[in-house]
Amino acid sequence: MINRLGGDGGVHSAATAAIADYSLGVGERLASDLCIKEMADSKVYDVTPFLDEHPGGDEVLLAVTGKDATNDFEDIGHSNSAKDMMAKYYIGQVDLSTVPTKRPYIPPQQASYNPDKTSEFVIRILQFLVPIMILGLAFAVRHFTKAD
Numbered sequence: 001m002i003n004r005l006g007g008d009g010g011v012h013s014a015a016t017a018a019i020a021d022y023s024l025g026v027g028e029r030l031a032s033d034l035c036i037k038e039m040a041d042s043k044v045y046d047v048t049p050f051l052d053e054h055p056g057g058d059e060v061l062l063a064v065t066g067k068d069a070t071n072d073f074e075d076i077g078h079s080n081s082a083k084d085m086m087a088k089y090y091i092g093q094v095d096l097s098t099v100p101t102k103r104p105y106i107p108p109q110q111a112s113y114n115p116d117k118t119s120e121f122v123i124r125i126l127q128f129l130v131p132i133m134i135l136g137l138a139f140a141v142r143h144f145t146k147a148d
Protein backbone atom coordinates (compact mmCIF):
# COMPACT_ATOMS: atom_id res chain seq x y z
CA MET A 1 0.00 0.00 0.00
CA ILE A 2 1.28 3.41 -0.89
CA ASN A 3 0.75 6.20 1.58
CA ARG A 4 1.50 9.71 0.56
CA LEU A 5 1.53 12.82 2.68
CA GLY A 6 -1.62 14.75 1.93
CA GLY A 7 -3.55 11.58 1.16
CA ASP A 8 -6.33 10.24 3.31
CA GLY A 9 -7.22 7.28 5.49
CA GLY A 10 -6.06 5.99 8.86
CA VAL A 11 -3.12 4.07 7.46
CA HIS A 12 -1.84 7.30 5.97
CA SER A 13 -1.78 9.08 9.31
CA ALA A 14 -0.03 6.15 11.00
CA ALA A 15 2.61 6.13 8.29
CA THR A 16 2.99 9.89 8.48
CA ALA A 17 3.59 9.68 12.22
CA ALA A 18 6.29 7.06 11.71
CA ILE A 19 7.90 9.10 8.93
CA ALA A 20 7.88 12.22 11.05
CA ASP A 21 9.53 10.25 13.83
CA TYR A 22 12.24 8.97 11.52
CA SER A 23 12.98 12.39 10.21
CA LEU A 24 13.57 13.51 13.77
CA GLY A 25 16.23 10.85 14.09
CA VAL A 26 14.46 8.53 16.50
CA GLY A 27 13.81 5.74 13.99
CA GLU A 28 15.94 3.31 15.96
CA ARG A 29 13.23 2.85 18.56
CA LEU A 30 10.78 1.71 15.87
CA ALA A 31 12.70 -1.41 14.93
CA SER A 32 9.62 -3.23 13.65
CA ASP A 33 8.72 -0.39 11.33
CA LEU A 34 11.84 -0.13 9.21
CA CYS A 35 12.11 2.75 6.85
CA ILE A 36 14.74 4.07 4.55
CA LYS A 37 14.41 7.62 3.55
CA GLU A 38 15.95 9.21 0.54
CA MET A 39 16.44 12.85 1.29
CA ALA A 40 17.16 13.68 -2.34
CA ASP A 41 13.57 12.99 -3.31
CA SER A 42 12.27 12.61 0.26
CA LYS A 43 10.99 9.08 -0.29
CA VAL A 44 10.48 6.60 2.53
CA TYR A 45 10.61 2.86 2.04
CA ASP A 46 9.44 0.25 4.51
CA VAL A 47 11.78 -2.65 3.78
CA THR A 48 10.62 -4.86 6.65
CA PRO A 49 9.12 -7.54 4.33
CA PHE A 50 12.25 -7.37 2.13
CA LEU A 51 14.84 -8.01 4.85
CA ASP A 52 15.08 -11.78 4.26
CA GLU A 53 14.94 -11.45 0.48
CA HIS A 54 17.48 -8.66 0.00
CA PRO A 55 20.44 -10.09 -1.99
CA GLY A 56 22.77 -7.76 -0.09
CA GLY A 57 21.58 -9.15 3.25
CA ASP A 58 19.50 -7.66 6.03
CA GLU A 59 22.42 -6.15 7.96
CA VAL A 60 23.07 -3.40 5.44
CA LEU A 61 19.41 -2.43 5.51
CA LEU A 62 19.28 -2.48 9.31
CA ALA A 63 22.38 -0.30 9.45
CA VAL A 64 20.59 2.51 7.61
CA THR A 65 17.26 2.27 9.40
CA GLY A 66 15.79 5.68 9.98
CA LYS A 67 18.62 7.37 8.12
CA ASP A 68 19.16 8.86 4.71
CA ALA A 69 20.32 5.82 2.71
CA THR A 70 20.61 7.56 -0.63
CA ASN A 71 24.40 7.41 -0.84
CA ASP A 72 24.58 3.82 0.50
CA PHE A 73 22.05 2.71 -2.11
CA GLU A 74 23.78 4.54 -4.96
CA ASP A 75 27.29 3.40 -3.92
CA ILE A 76 26.33 -0.24 -4.48
CA GLY A 77 25.34 0.48 -8.07
CA HIS A 78 21.99 -1.25 -7.82
CA SER A 79 20.59 -2.52 -11.11
CA ASN A 80 17.55 -0.99 -12.77
CA SER A 81 15.47 -3.98 -11.71
CA ALA A 82 16.49 -3.28 -8.08
CA LYS A 83 15.37 0.33 -8.55
CA ASP A 84 12.07 -0.88 -10.01
CA MET A 85 11.59 -3.14 -6.97
CA MET A 86 11.78 -0.13 -4.66
CA ALA A 87 8.31 1.01 -5.71
CA LYS A 88 6.92 -2.04 -3.94
CA TYR A 89 8.25 -0.77 -0.59
CA TYR A 90 7.53 2.92 -1.04
CA ILE A 91 5.29 4.15 1.76
CA GLY A 92 5.47 7.92 1.56
CA GLN A 93 7.56 11.02 1.73
CA VAL A 94 9.54 12.68 4.46
CA ASP A 95 8.00 15.78 5.91
CA LEU A 96 11.04 17.97 5.33
CA SER A 97 9.83 20.51 7.87
CA THR A 98 10.53 17.92 10.59
CA VAL A 99 14.11 17.35 9.45
CA PRO A 100 16.60 19.32 11.52
CA THR A 101 18.58 21.74 9.44
CA LYS A 102 22.33 21.25 9.27
CA ARG A 103 24.12 22.97 12.07
CA PRO A 104 26.76 25.47 11.01
CA TYR A 105 30.33 24.31 11.59
CA ILE A 106 31.81 26.03 14.60
CA PRO A 107 35.57 25.49 14.74
CA PRO A 108 36.89 24.32 18.11
CA GLN A 109 38.10 27.07 20.38
CA GLN A 110 41.88 27.30 20.42
CA ALA A 111 43.91 28.81 23.17
CA SER A 112 44.72 32.33 22.10
CA TYR A 113 48.29 32.97 21.02
CA ASN A 114 50.25 34.68 23.75
CA PRO A 115 53.10 36.76 22.33
CA ASP A 116 54.42 37.41 25.84
CA LYS A 117 57.28 34.91 26.25
CA THR A 118 58.22 35.94 29.78
CA SER A 119 56.59 33.03 31.60
CA GLU A 120 58.10 30.57 29.10
CA PHE A 121 61.54 32.12 29.70
CA VAL A 122 61.18 31.91 33.51
CA ILE A 123 60.24 28.22 33.27
CA ARG A 124 63.32 27.48 31.14
CA ILE A 125 65.60 29.29 33.60
CA LEU A 126 64.04 27.38 36.51
CA GLN A 127 64.46 24.08 34.67
CA PHE A 128 68.17 24.88 34.46
CA LEU A 129 68.62 26.45 37.89
CA VAL A 130 66.71 24.01 40.13
CA PRO A 131 68.93 20.96 39.42
CA ILE A 132 72.06 23.13 39.94
CA MET A 133 70.68 24.41 43.26
CA ILE A 134 69.93 20.85 44.40
CA LEU A 135 73.43 19.79 43.42
CA GLY A 136 74.93 22.76 45.26
CA LEU A 137 72.83 22.01 48.34
CA ALA A 138 74.02 18.39 48.30
CA PHE A 139 77.66 19.54 48.12
CA ALA A 140 77.10 22.05 50.92
CA VAL A 141 75.47 19.46 53.18
CA ARG A 142 78.28 17.05 52.46
CA HIS A 143 80.91 19.74 53.09
CA PHE A 144 79.49 20.88 56.42
CA THR A 145 78.64 17.43 57.77
CA LYS A 146 81.99 15.93 56.81
CA ALA A 147 83.73 14.50 59.84
CA ASP A 148 87.16 16.09 60.38
Ligand code: HEM
Pocket residue numbers: 036045047054055056057060061064069072073076077078079080081082083085086089
Ligand atom coordinates in the same frame (compact mmCIF):
# COMPACT_ATOMS: atom_id res chain seq x y z
C1 HEM B 1 14.22 -0.81 -1.14
C2 HEM B 1 15.54 -0.73 -1.17
C3 HEM B 1 16.43 -1.77 -1.83
C4 HEM B 1 16.15 -2.69 -2.80
C5 HEM B 1 14.84 -2.95 -3.52
C6 HEM B 1 17.38 -3.43 -3.05
C7 HEM B 1 17.51 -4.45 -3.97
C8 HEM B 1 18.67 -5.13 -4.25
C9 HEM B 1 18.86 -6.09 -5.31
C10 HEM B 1 17.78 -6.56 -6.28
C11 HEM B 1 20.14 -6.50 -5.27
C12 HEM B 1 20.83 -7.51 -6.23
C13 HEM B 1 21.79 -6.77 -7.17
C14 HEM B 1 21.07 -5.82 -8.10
O1 HEM B 1 20.13 -6.23 -8.79
O2 HEM B 1 21.48 -4.63 -8.13
C15 HEM B 1 20.76 -5.83 -4.17
C16 HEM B 1 22.07 -6.00 -3.79
C17 HEM B 1 22.70 -5.32 -2.77
N1 HEM B 1 22.18 -4.29 -2.07
FE1 HEM B 1 20.27 -3.64 -2.13
N2 HEM B 1 18.37 -2.96 -2.24
C18 HEM B 1 17.84 -1.94 -1.49
C19 HEM B 1 18.48 -1.15 -0.57
C20 HEM B 1 19.80 -1.28 -0.24
C21 HEM B 1 20.52 -0.42 0.67
C22 HEM B 1 19.92 0.79 1.37
C23 HEM B 1 21.79 -0.89 0.75
C24 HEM B 1 22.96 -0.38 1.55
C25 HEM B 1 22.84 0.21 2.71
C26 HEM B 1 21.89 -2.05 -0.10
C27 HEM B 1 23.00 -2.82 -0.28
C28 HEM B 1 23.11 -3.86 -1.16
C29 HEM B 1 24.29 -4.68 -1.30
C30 HEM B 1 25.59 -4.55 -0.48
C31 HEM B 1 24.03 -5.59 -2.32
C32 HEM B 1 24.97 -6.69 -2.80
C33 HEM B 1 25.73 -6.20 -4.01
C34 HEM B 1 26.66 -7.27 -4.55
O3 HEM B 1 26.72 -8.35 -3.97
O4 HEM B 1 27.27 -6.99 -5.57
N3 HEM B 1 20.66 -2.25 -0.68
N4 HEM B 1 19.87 -4.99 -3.57
